[in-house]
Amino acid sequence: MKRFFLPLALLLLLAGCGGSGTWGWYVIDPTTPAGWTNIKFLISGMGSTILISVIAAAISIVLGLIVALPGQSSNRWLRLINRVYVEFIRSIPLLPMLFWVFYGLPIVFRSMGLNIPIDPFWGAIITLALSDSAFTAEIYRSGIQSIARGQTEAAQTIGLTYTQTMRYVVLPQAIRRILPPLANQFIYIVKMSAFASVIGMQELTRRANELVVTEYRPLEIYTLLILEYLVLVLIISAGVRWLERKMGSDERV
Amino acid sequence: MPETAIELIAVNKWFGDFHALKDISLLVGSGDKVVICGPSGSGKSTVVRCINKLEEHQSGTIRLYGHELTNDPRSVASIQGEVGMVFQQFNLFPHLSVLNNLMLGPMKARGLSRSAAEERARHYLTRVRIPDQADKMPKQLSGGQQQRVAIARSLCMEPKVLLFDEPTSALDPEMISEVLDVMVELAEEGMTMIVVTHEMGFARKVADQMVFMDQGEIVEQGTPDAFFANPETARCQKFLSQILQH
Numbered sequence: 001m002k003r004f005f006l007p008l009a010l011l012l013l014l015a016g017c018g019g020s021g022t023w024g025w026y027v028i029d030p031t032t033p034a035g036w037t038n039i040k041f042l043i044s045g046m047g048s049t050i051l052i053s054v055i056a057a058a059i060s061i062v063l064g065l066i067v068a069l070p071g072q073s074s075n076r077w078l079r080l081i082n083r084v085y086v087e088f089i090r091s092i093p094l095l096p097m098l099f100w101v102f103y104g105l106p107i108v109f110r111s112m113g114l115n116i117p118i119d120p121f122w123g124a125i126i127t128l129a130l131s132d133s134a135f136t137a138e139i140y141r142s143g144i145q146s147i148a149r150g151q152t153e154a155a156q157t158i159g160l161t162y163t164q165t166m167r168y169v170v171l172p173q174a175i176r177r178i179l180p181p182l183a184n185q186f187i188y189i190v191k192m193s194a195f196a197s198v199i200g201m202q203e204l205t206r207r208a209n210e211l212v213v214t215e216y217r218p219l220e221i222y223t224l225l226i227l228e229y230l231v232l233v234l235i236i237s238a239g240v241r242w243l244e245r246k247m248g249s250d251e252r253v
Numbered sequence: 254m255p256e257t258a259i260e261l262i263a264v265n266k267w268f269g270d271f272h273a274l275k276d277i278s279l280l281v282g283s284g285d286k287v288v289i290c291g292p293s294g295s296g297k298s299t300v301v302r303c304i305n306k307l308e309e310h311q312s313g314t315i316r317l318y319g320h321e322l323t324n325d326p327r328s329v330a331s332i333q334g335e336v337g338m339v340f341q342q343f344n345l346f347p348h349l350s351v352l353n354n355l356m357l358g359p360m361k362a363r364g365l366s367r368s369a370a371e372e373r374a375r376h377y378l379t380r381v382r383i384p385d386q387a388d389k390m391p392k393q394l395s396g397g398q399q400q401r402v403a404i405a406r407s408l409c410m411e412p413k414v415l416l417f418d419e420p421t422s423a424l425d426p427e428m429i430s431e432v433l434d435v436m437v438e439l440a441e442e443g444m445t446m447i448v449v450t451h452e453m454g455f456a457r458k459v460a461d462q463m464v465f466m467d468q469g470e471i472v473e474q475g476t477p478d479a480f481f482a483n484p485e486t487a488r489c490q491k492f493l494s495q496i497l498q499h
Contacts, residue, residue: 148344150340150342150344151344151346153307153338153340153344154338154340154344154345154346154403154406155346156307156333157305157307157333157334157336157337157338157407158333158334158337158357158358158362158406158407158409158410159333159334159358159361159362159363159410160333160357160358160361160362161330161362164361164362168357168361169346169357172348173346173347173348176348
């Protein structure tokens with residue numbers, strides 16, 4: 001309960017100022033029909049925000065592993081591919097990458113004779129997943145490297161192949177250690193999904209922007225927007241702690 | 254003369270500039286027990302790690318039952334499970350139960366069914382005298398029990414040769430004998446063994462051949478009787494006097 005106290009107190013304080021001329025909390029006052037309609041409009045972006053974040057995170061988790069494994073190889077060319085990917089992708093700011101994917105990638109496809117349109121939904125997902133995969137790959141790397149060499153040696157002496165060693169010995173142990181940083185990345189994706197508003201994706205931030213244009217009450221509407229993200233992130237944090245307990249990430253191995 | 258199990262001919266190994274193994278030649282007959290001792294850093298662990306290809310060697314020949322081992326990944330893959338290894342730090346898989354530690358290799362590398370693998374795992378757990386610990390996690394066991402599980406895990410692959418890399422060095426003193434007892438039993442049953450250890454009582458009891466290494470070379474080699482009674486070189490005399498002092 002303690003962590004809800006501060007935002008709640010802040011909200012009540014601001015609500016108390018509702019009478020003065022400079023505040024306009026009526027735009028999101030749930031007791032009035034107009035305010036309630038506005039709130040519903042703002043919250044209706046939640047589904048898209050969650051959906052693009054979850055799909056992007058799922059792709060990033062798989063893509064990150066595909067990128068991370070060559071980095072563990074004894075073959076230097078495979079290691080080089082991993083390094084180039086990670087350094088290149090993580091150097092690109094999210095917004096330019098979003099523009100490049102949304103406006104540029106369809107042109108690349110067309111020049112290849114492919115007619116693949118990219119809508120705001122998939123544009124946002126591709127960008128978030130790509131951008132995040134470089135960080136996920138680094139998280140996998142540190143997780144895999146944290147597993148003692150004796151584990152892979154023992155696996156080798158009982159005849160396991162490289163793939164089997166990864167699947168049955170290294171990754172199950174690594175996953176417990178990388179779960180907290182992966183969760184951190186998921187929170188990062190949820191927040192960065194706000195950028196999708198600039199390419200017209202109807203998510204939380206876009207809804208807020210549209211309402212600000214018609215109501216001209218930026219302070220009140222953006223305050224609610226921030227609280228929406230806060231609630232989302234708190235729910236994710238609680239979910240991650242539950243998962244960590246379930247998988248035993250919080251105990252020492 | 255029994256069949257030759259392991260043959261090393263002029264094996265050399267460098268770690269960067271450090272010459273870790275210098276012209277190592279060793280012949281181990283099938284069923285032989287060889288004990289390798291020597292001061293730390295003498296290359297004794299590196300020898301056994303080259304035999305199961307956890308380390309690459311840079312020159313010389315290593316043969317396992319006549320089959321030459323190269324650093325080629327296919328050659329490395331071909332011996333996996335044929336050469337068992339018991340590590341100083343046990344290296345059990347901490348996320349798997351004792352039973353699953355033992356069943357992993359037979360199921361994944363040998364393609365045994367779950368029930369066959371479990372039967373085999375329980376059989377070898379009984380052999381190392383901890384049949385009742387099957388469902389525990391490794392960290393719930395004592396060091397001596399963990400090392401016996403590690404021995405059982407190697408045995409589950411039914412290897413032709415078993416290598417021991419200082420198997421009792423990480424154990425509390427009161428747990429050493431329970432591990433050595435199991436090793437003596439294995440020796441008596443005819444397992445081919447190469448053991449890196451400072452347990453000279455064990456060596457006297459089971460070794461067919463003693464090897465003393467120093468600075469990457471085999472300095473002295475012989476039967477335990479001759480080795481302990483009349484060490485020829487000054488280095489070996491000094492080493493033996495140091496470890497047999499107390």
